[in-house]
Amino acid sequence: MFDVDILRESIPVIASAALVTIQLTVAAAAVSLTVGTLSAVLQVAGGRAGYWLSRAYVSLMRGTPLFVQLLVVFFALPLLGLRSQAFFAAVLAIGLNSGAYVTEILRAAILAVPRGQVEAAVTIGIGRLAVWRRIVLPQAAITSLPMLAAELTIVLKSTPLASVISVTEMTYAGVLIQARAFSAIEVFVPIAAGYILLAQVIARIARMLERRFEPLRG
Amino acid sequence: MSVDWAALVPYLPDLARGFAVTVALTFGGAACALFMAIGLVLATSAGGPAIRRSVRIYTEIILGLPILVLLYLIYFVLPQLGLRIGEVAAGILTLTLYYAPYMAEAIRGAIASVPAGQVDAARMIGLNPVQIFIRILLPQTLGLLIPPLTGILIGLAKDTAILSVISVHELAYATKRVVSRTYTPFEVWALVAGLYWLALSALEVLMRRLEGRVTRFRASGASA
Amino acid sequence: MTRLATTLASAALAASLLSGAALADALDDIKARGTMVVAIDPTFPPFEFTDASGKVVGYDPELIEAVADGLGVKVEYQVMAFSGIIPGLIAGAFDMTPTLNVTAERASKIDYVIPTASSVNAVMTTKDSGVTSADIEALSGKTCAVKQTTQPEQMMMSFNETLAADGKPEVELLGFETIEQTIAALAQGRAVCVVDDKSVLYEAMASRKDLPLVVVGELGGTTPIGWGVNKANPALTAALSDELKKLKASGKFDEIQMKYFGYTAALPESDFVPTE
Structure with missing residues (x-):
């Protein structure tokens, strides 16, 4: 039932594909956080145009499957004269998709920062940008830490879809091994364990950060 | 690349059929997941420590597992252990097992907003957990519950596309097939993306209206 | 939705016109960067599969690598499920892909190198x-x-x-x-x-x-089986066909056929696209 030889053979391949999964997750999360922050600020303080731009972005990303978004980005890059870069396309698509959810998370957290603080800061002469950078965003980030960590886990869990545009991450590496070893169990059970382990790592780090910033929370 | 929309016309019925399957999977999957989520909530609030522990472990596993991997486990691994399930059933089971813990989390969050004293009082007058849930908690929490459930429902609807890899003939499956006949990936995927977006936007509006209705009742009750 | 679709489509069209004007045949690109990007679904032995270390091997990879040698370039594989390969080729995401059945329907959308198998x-x-x-x-x-x-x-x-x-x-x-x-x-x-x-x-x-x-x-x-190339790159298609002919002349082609199929077969070099 469970062939140890297949397992022994597949572990190194799965492990190196796990590295791709980790790189993809980290890079996409960086894009997501950057775009999400910009989009949240735009929605709260970007005037009418900024508000609608951000809303349209969120609606488009939330309203279509990531699977389709990946194909669109991958097929569009060569049209823009860029040579196909599957990993880059995957980072971009997953990052932009997740950025919409980060927008929602941060928007709520920004609105929760007491207005009085901002007014006080402006009164004592702190510039607009500095107010965002040093007062509003750090607090928003701290209050939304648990939700951002959950979103990071979702990014991790969406990386298998990158295989449709030829990124051989952990799950697709499994499909390839399944195709040569003619068995699924020795492949997908360790892969499932790998993801659960990575998700646990994210949860641990998030809890550590939460504890670290606990004194700063209102 | 020339854009040739007319080439798509003969394939519209295929896409429409796929879309109908996607809609059916979404509501079928959501109903099963909601049912299971309520079960999970009841199990943690009324079950013994062993049950609570299993629910917690199951939840932790699902929160870390990509839905595609869960699908492969159910469709390709379970038969090796002697359990074979059909394509559509495996799809629905995957959606159910994957989304129930997320829904349970949302339900728990909403319930936490109801003062504990109410539940104690209900228990004292002899209501069982199911009665407490349906008669005390649900009416008060529905308004709070709908926004997170809408997000989860939309996620579930989009994830039905993943079932195409195990030959469930939903919209993404139909689209791949149509692309393989027309060789016009841009046109077909743009059309299908638009279709998903329209349907999901409509779903969101519908749920918001439902929320408005539920909370209006509550607000007028409070002001009376 | 019509407006969204039209906008998307016209953006894509504009972009394709721009890039069409800017880019020459992929053959020049391949030679300039020294690698040929090949989309492949290596779950199809004996045509293409992976070895225990995950490396792409098989009949077509061996032919492709020999042809790339002739062109003086390296091969970069983009590994993916078959359902994404022809759409990606049409979008210009890769230079070529092997092991496509030659059909009249496909031949109207992509170009074929001379057949490598039947x-x-x-x-x-x-x-x-x-x-x-x-x-x-x-x-x-x-x-x-x-x-x-x-x-x-x-x-x-x-x-x-x-x-x-x-x-x-x-x-x-x-x-x-x-x-x-x-x-x-x-x-x-x-x-x-x-x-x-x-x-x-x-x-x-x-x-x-x-x-x-x-x-x-x-x-x-x-039906014949052959390598597919985007229609925008006729020079690449011709160059790949020429290199395959050289492999046939040197006997290397027969050798690789023998290794993976256990027999050799003569394959057409012209008029191989079936008429519907």
């Missing part, structure tokens, strides 16, 4: 399935597994149209991403037959001695 589809089943003939009438009403978006799937769909026109039940088709998954469906009783290229099915039978697999016959005609 293919006939066959029907594989298990000894106890009750399927004893590869006749389409014998398969009517049964469930068969195929690879998604491949020529065998398309062939079965057109057979289904004929069956439906005759008032007979269609063959129910389960579409998967790899041959292994179609065989798993057969082994687990989800389907009673698998339809795909005959040499691929024989290879699968040889490596799955644990299953009572049997090929009951051929279905449909013989």
Whole structure:
């Protein structure tokens, strides 16, 4: 039932594909956080145009499957004269998709920062940008830490879809091994364990950060 | 690349059929997941420590597992252990097992907003957990519950596309097939993306209206 | 939605005009960067598969690497499921892809290098399935597994149209991403037959001695198999054909055929695209 030889053979391949999964997750999360922050600020303080731009972005990303978004980005890059870069396309698509959810998370957290603080800061002469950078965003980030960590886990869990545009991450590496070893169990059970382990790592780090910033929370 | 929309016309019925399957999977999957989520909530609030522990472990596993991997486990691994399930059933089971813990989390969050004293009082007058849930908690929490459930429902609807890899003939499956006949990936995927977006936007509006209705009742009750 | 779609489409069109003006044939690109990007679905032995270390190997990779040597470039594989490969080729995401059945339908959208193999589809089943003939009438009403978006799937769909026109039940088709998954469906009783290229099915039978697999016959005609290139790159198509001809002249082509198929076959070099 469970062939140890297949397992022994597949572990190194799965492990190196796990590295791709980790790189993809980290890079996409960086894009997501950057775009999400910009989009949240735009929605709260970007005037009418900024508000609608951000809303349209969120609606488009939330309203279509990531699977389709990946194909669109991958097929569009060569049209823009860029040579196909599957990993880059995957980072971009997953990052932009997740950025919409980060927008929602941060928007709520920004609105929760007491207005009085901002007014006080402006009164004592702190510039607009500095107010965002040093007062509003750090607090928003701290209050939304648990939700951002959950979103990071979702990014991790969406990386298998990158295989449709030829990124051989952990799950697709499994499909390839399944195709040569003619068995699924020795492949997908360790892969499932790998993801659960990575998700646990994210949860641990998030809890550590939460504890670290606990004194700063209102 | 020339854009040739007319080439798509003969394939519209295929896409429409796929879309109908996607809609059916979404509501079928959501109903099963909601049912299971309520079960999970009841199990943690009324079950013994062993049950609570299993629910917690199951939840932790699902929160870390990509839905595609869960699908492969159910469709390709379970038969090796002697359990074979059909394509559509495996799809629905995957959606159910994957989304129930997320829904349970949302339900728990909403319930936490109801003062504990109410539940104690209900228990004292002899209501069982199911009665407490349906008669005390649900009416008060529905308004709070709908926004997170809408997000989860939309996620579930989009994830039905993943079932195409195990030959469930939903919209993404139909689209791949149509692309393989027309060789016009841009046109077909743009059309299908638009279709998903329209349907999901409509779903969101519908749920918001439902929320408005539920909370209006509550607000007028409070002001009376 | 019409407005969204039109906007998307016109943006894509504008972009394609821009890039069309800016880019020359992919052959120049390949030589300039020193690598040829090849999309491949390495789950299709003996044509292409992976070894234990995950490296892409097989009949077509060996030919491709020999051809790339001739061009003085390296090969970069983009590994993905077949369903994404032809769309990606049309979008210009890769330079070429191997192992495509040459069909008139496809030839109107992509260009073919001279054929590297010929293919006939066959029907594989298990000894106890009750399927004893590869006749389409014998398969009517049964469930068969195929690879998604491949020529065998398309062939079965057109057979289904004929069956439906005759008032007979269609063959129910389960579409998967790899041959292994179609065989798993057969082994687990989800389907009673698998339809795909005959040499691929024989290879699968040889490596799955644990299953009572049997090929009951051929279905449909013989078609050439070749490498596909985006229509925008005729110079690349010509260069690949020339390099293949050199391999044939040197005897290397026969040697590689022998290694993976156990026989050599003469293949056409012109007029190989079937007329519908």
